[in-house]
Ligand SMILES: Nc1nc2c(ncn2[C@@H]2O[C@H](COP(=O)(O)OP(=O)(O)OP(=O)(O)O)[C@@H](O)[C@H]2O)c(=O)[nH]1
């Protein structure tokens with residue numbers, strides 16, 4: 001990179017971020033390659049930053065990362081917290097019948113969303129596969145109905161038809177959203193549907209592994225034609241949580257609070273204790289078994 005000597009400091013937004021550099025967009029809509037400086041921290045996709053820009057060579061250097069109003073994280077195999085993207089309003093969790101979601105994936109995402117004070121939008125994509133994947137589709141539908149009854153917005157989409165595209169577009173307006181979910185569920189395809197002309201790679205899923213090919217390799221921000229921003233993220237096969245307290249985990253199951261008022265102990269874990277309101281709800285069939293299992297499974301992971 002050439003030395004940037006006489007350049008104004010201007011604001012820009014990180015479009016995609018690699019280890020030591022990224023692509024940033026200035027307020028005039030110009031894309032520049034930006035080199036980072038280790039001592040300033042590592043900017044994330046979605047970050048607002050101050051840069052010194054050299055328009056002639058389309059390069060810039062990072063001066064400052066501006067405060068974030070939010071951040072989305074994931075946990076690694078050792079339950080350490082990793083930042084994914086910044087300044088988000090909404091986490092769009094995409095699942096589909098094939099590749100089918102691992103058990104409790106939606107519940108884990110929702111624990112993350114609730115703990116980070118973000119909003120969730122649940123997307124059931126590939127509805128065209130309902131006929132060929134009836135069993136898993138039925139299970140997913142029951143789960144979606146339950147989560148919808150808790151107040152989470154849900155949308156059903158298919159990239160093979162216009163179904164749901166309008167609702168999705170409306171839900172993304174005026175906000176910064178990130179699409180998350182397994183590889184191959186159709187995150188990039190959904191962006192293509194609502195944002196035609198956007199050249200995103202899509203590839204056929206590998207039938208052999210069901211895991212799909214990681215076609216999206218870097219978390220990337222796009223500007224929607226009307227208003228709003230959408231971040232496409234590379235698929236993960238599993239979404240893990242970071243280590244958290246039992247109380248924080250419970251906050252991720254938003255419906256527990258109403259029943260926990262009936263628990264004998266105020267610090268009830270809703271596992272082995274007598275007179276537990278949450279277990280009463282489970283026994284009464286109001287709390288679905290799979291949802292309760294998502295909770296106990298996460299709890300046992302953290303206490304190991
Ligand atoms: N039948 C069907 N196939 C779809 C639909 N949406 C996407 N696909 C296909 O699913 C495959 C994966 O789609 P992608 O959009 O690349 O999935 P992705 O979630 O972005 O995957 P990663 O980038 O690996 O995380 C492609 O072959 C798409 O054509 C849909 O609604 N119905």
Ligand SMILES: [Mg+2]
Pocket residue numbers: 187188189215216232233234235
């Ligand atoms: Mg993709």
Ligand SMILES: [Zn+2]
Pocket residue numbers: 260263264268269270271273275276277278279
């Ligand atoms: Zn309890």
